[in-house]
Amino acid sequence: MSADAWWKNGIVYQIYPRSFQDSDGDGIGDLAGIRRRLDYLVALGVDAIWISPIYPSPMADFGYDISDYCDVDSRFGTLADFDALAADARARGLKLILDFVPNHTSDRHPWFIESRSARESPKRGWYLWRDPAPDGGPPNNWLSHFGGPAWTLDEASGQYYCHSFLKAQPDLNWRNPQVREAMFEVLRFWLRRGVDGFRVDVLSDLIKDELFRDNPANPAFVPGENPLLQLLPIHNTDQPDMQDIVFEMRRVTDAFSDPASSRVLIGELYLPLPRLMHYYGRNAEGLLQGVQLPFNFQLVGAKWLPAEIDRIVREYEAALPPGAAPNWVLGNHDKPRIASRVGPQGARLAAMLLLTLRGTPTLYYGDELGMADVPIPPDRVQDPAEKNVPGKGLGRDPVRTPMRWSGEPNAGFTTGTPWLPLGEGWAEGNVEAQAQDASSMLTLYRRLIALRRREPALHEGSYAPLAAGPEVLAYARAHGARRLVVLLNFGATPAPIPSQLLGVDAELLASTHADGEASLHEGRMLRPLEGLVFASAPA
Numbered sequence: 001m002s003a004d005a006w007w008k009n010g011i012v013y014q015i016y017p018r019s020f021q022d023s024d025g026d027g028i029g030d031l032a033g034i035r036r037r038l039d040y041l042v043a044l045g046v047d048a049i050w051i052s053p054i055y056p057s058p059m060a061d062f063g064y065d066i067s068d069y070c071d072v073d074s075r076f077g078t079l080a081d082f083d084a085l086a087a088d089a090r091a092r093g094l095k096l097i098l099d100f101v102p103n104h105t106s107d108r109h110p111w112f113i114e115s116r117s118a119r120e121s122p123k124r125g126w127y128l129w130r131d132p133a134p135d136g137g138p139p140n141n142w143l144s145h146f147g148g149p150a151w152t153l154d155e156a157s158g159q160y161y162c163h164s165f166l167k168a169q170p171d172l173n174w175r176n177p178q179v180r181e182a183m184f185e186v187l188r189f190w191l192r193r194g195v196d197g198f199r200v201d202v203l204s205d206l207i208k209d210e211l212f213r214d215n216p217a218n219p220a221f222v223p224g225e226n227p228l229l230q231l232l233p234i235h236n237t238d239q240p241d242m243q244d245i246v247f248e249m250r251r252v253t254d255a256f257s258d259p260a261s262s263r264v265l266i267g268e269l270y271l272p273l274p275r276l277m278h279y280y281g282r283n284a285e286g287l288l289q290g291v292q293l294p295f296n297f298q299l300v301g302a303k304w305l306p307a308e309i310d311r312i313v314r315e316y317e318a319a320l321p322p323g324a325a326p327n328w329v330l331g332n333h334d335k336p337r338i339a340s341r342v343g344p345q346g347a348r349l350a351a352m353l354l355l356t357l358r359g360t361p362t363l364y365y366g367d368e369l370g371m372a373d374v375p376i377p378p379d380r381v382q383d384p385a386e387k388n389v390p391g392k393g394l395g396r397d398p399v400r401t402p403m404r405w406s407g408e409p410n411a412g413f414t415t416g417t418p419w420l421p422l423g424e425g426w427a428e429g430n431v432e433a434q435a436q437d438a439s440s441m442l443t444l445y446r447r448l449i450a451l452r453r454r455e456p457a458l459h460e461g462s463y464a465p466l467a468a469g470p471e472v473l474a475y476a477r478a479h480g481a482r483r484l485v486v487l488l489n490f491g492a493t494p495a496p497i498p499s500q501l502l503g504v505d506a507e508l509l510a511s512t513h514a515d516g517e518a519s520l521h522e523g524r525m526l527r528p529l530e531g532l533v534f535a536s537a538p539a
């Protein structure tokens, strides 16, 4: 097996640690809880887990505001709990990916406290400090992702500091070599503890325009939308100098790769396709020296129409630099859940799509149960994105609710009061119940994952689009002489199974419908929202 096989051919599973499994009754998930559930993940069939931030944090942005990069928040446990989790994961052959948050620290991080203490502070240049504009206002018009200006005045020193997110999340100055070295040392700290890679938070934003120029107005802005979209963020995101930083980061992780297993970098990048491809970091010799997996979020925002998805997949495939590893994502802790976007049956079709496309799939915890967004009563809202810009649907609490394990109180998530409500439907829609049910979403996920693992055509084969009518997304995956055909009917009416695509004696390998395998007969149509995978016999 090649050193990179696990992240190229494997499956990544995202755990939002606050919501996975609580072990001490405080209503918040923790590392010991994750450790207890490793066997579930092995049985599911995933290869790697990515855990959202576990570091000490005031939790203004639930762990994405870090006050110490080299420790574990007491709510999640201790470094010893981390080591025990890592050892157990390793013993089960599961790779462990941590979240690296390089763009900003917490305002309680000692670096920022020091930086803020005086203009002459040796750490002043570790953050982005600017004098006020002539009128005393912010230095430029940049906006925070969580509402309002990206600048806050520090009264004591009379300067503003930049924060792309909350004012409690000051942006680091990545043009400063000391910052780079300190942050690379953070990577090494965790690499020495045996982690297999990092998901890098808002990778595109680390470097800002050196002249701090105003962003231009967005001519396509529709009043009433998310106010962030008023400006085109051309001066505070995806700057040309980013490439060097990505190369440096990669050199740090590569130094810990060994012939049996390479370390991986996965970049959080919401960028147009051509820009996204830059983060693979293809140099003049054609070598890929950037992040191995720039997250491909196109399905997360896609119009759920077969022609649209067909276009997305073709364009993505065509845009990939030679040798680059593709990847696909259906959901994460920031975006509405797939089951809420496309409905319960649509989510089964989406699962088949994700697990049969060419490229590393990333699953979001709970999607394998068909979990939908949980409505959050106003008095239980936690997310600053909702609190600061209310009513625009920006709140992420609905997608971060507790994992549903069993029919026990609080679905087996906690013996205390869960930090977010469980919502409805968990008494039936939990792991224990679904594991017994041949027609459940969990059973479908397990089957599709097993099929993907078993079939080289699916985990490392080629991809070729096929034409099968307006409502059916169709493609072939092939490896050597083995050829699989995937047919996904997005329509509300039956669609013919195009036998010319399948050849004679095609074998049905998987269906989104629980009875699918049993009912293949002459004249059989794809039912509404049905997906099928065939092994097509050689012509």
Ligand code: GLC
Pocket (backbone or CB within 6 Å): 061, 064, 065, 101, 165, 201, 202, 268, 333, 334
């Ligand atoms: C990323 C994270 C998000 C967080 C933000 C600020 O987009 O995914 O959850 O709020 O960065 O760190």
